[in-house]
Amino acid sequence: xxxxxxxxxxIYFIMGTENTGTRHxxxxxxxxxxxxxxxxxLREKGQFALTGDELKQFAxxxxxxxxxxxxPFIINDDVELxxxxxxxxxxxxxxxxEAAAVRKRLGPDKILGVxxxxxxxxxxxxxxxxxxxxxxxxxxxxxxxxxxxxAGLVGILSVKSTYPNLPVIGIxxxxxxxxxxxxxxxxxxxxxxxxxxxxxxxxxxxxLFSHSYKKGA
Ligand code: TZP
Ligand code: MG
Numbered sequence: 597x598x599x600x601x602x603x604x605x606x607i608y609f610i611m612g613t614e615n616t617g618t619r620h621x622x623x624x625x626x627x628x629x630x631x632x633x634x635x636x637x638l639r640e641k642g643q644f645a646l647t648g649d650e651l652k653q654f655a656x657x658x659x660x661x662x663x664x665x666x667x668p669f670i671i672n673d674d675v676e677l678x679x680x681x682x683x684x685x686x687x688x689x690x691x692x693x694e695a696a697a698v699r700k701r702l703g704p705d706k707i708l709g710v711x712x713x714x715x716x717x718x719x720x721x722x723x724x725x726x727x728x729x730x731x732x733x734x735x736x737x738x739x740x741x742x743x744x745x746x747a748g749l750v751g752i753l754s755v756k757s758t759y760p761n762l763p764v765i766g767i768x769x770x771x772x773x774x775x776x777x778x779x780x781x782x783x784x785x786x787x788x789x790x791x792x793x794x795x796x797x798x799x800x801x802x803x804l805f806s807h808s809y810k811k812g813a
Pocket of ligand 2: 672673688692
């Protein structure tokens with residue numbers, strides 16, 4: 597069965613091998629799944645990023661864990677890898693392959709997410725058949741060195757006022773403390789790297805994000 601996009605509240609965890617410090621990424625992912633994440637995106641970046649067969653094996657290991665918890669497994673950027681291992685979805689940015697072409701390649705059942713920074717880009721993503729858009733960075737982030745200037749919550753507010761039914765996932769510097777504001781702006785989800793990947797108690801941190809939803813919505 598295809599795992600389609602789940603609406604509110606999405607606690608959307610993103611991770612690659614460079615994000616978990618001294619901890620094994622699969623251990624961190626398992627703890628995040630135990631804590632109740634709703635989505636997982638493999639985003640393998642950086643100087644020491646896995647490639648080739650090593651990346652494929654790591655992706656399959658992540659996929660297997662996600663399957664055990666019924667959580668959609670989404671791959672960042674790499675459409676070929678997503679096709680090859682039959683991932684549940686793909687997330688692409690504005691610099692990647694055109695969203696409409698990716699939708700065509702993957703067919704209607706896979707999840708397609710697109711990073712956008714404006715209502716115009718959101719309109720294009722909708723036209724291309726995106727299931728959700730990622731908007732950010734909402735707050736300052738240390739994880740993505742080439743991230744744009746933080747947009748605050750205005751981007752989310754403006755996209756939601758034009759497309760009330762389009763799932764919007766905020767990203768960038770989101771913590772359990774500031775997540776309330778992201779929910780209050782109308783986001784269906786929070787996408788998080790460091791605040792979960794580097795938490796001392798990963799499962800507990802995920803639960804704090806879930807609690808923030810009840811406060812902010
Ligand atoms: N896109 C915009 S900000 C960002 C990405 C991938 C990084 C988010 O990481 P963190 O650690 O949750 O700020
Ligand atoms: Mg990209």
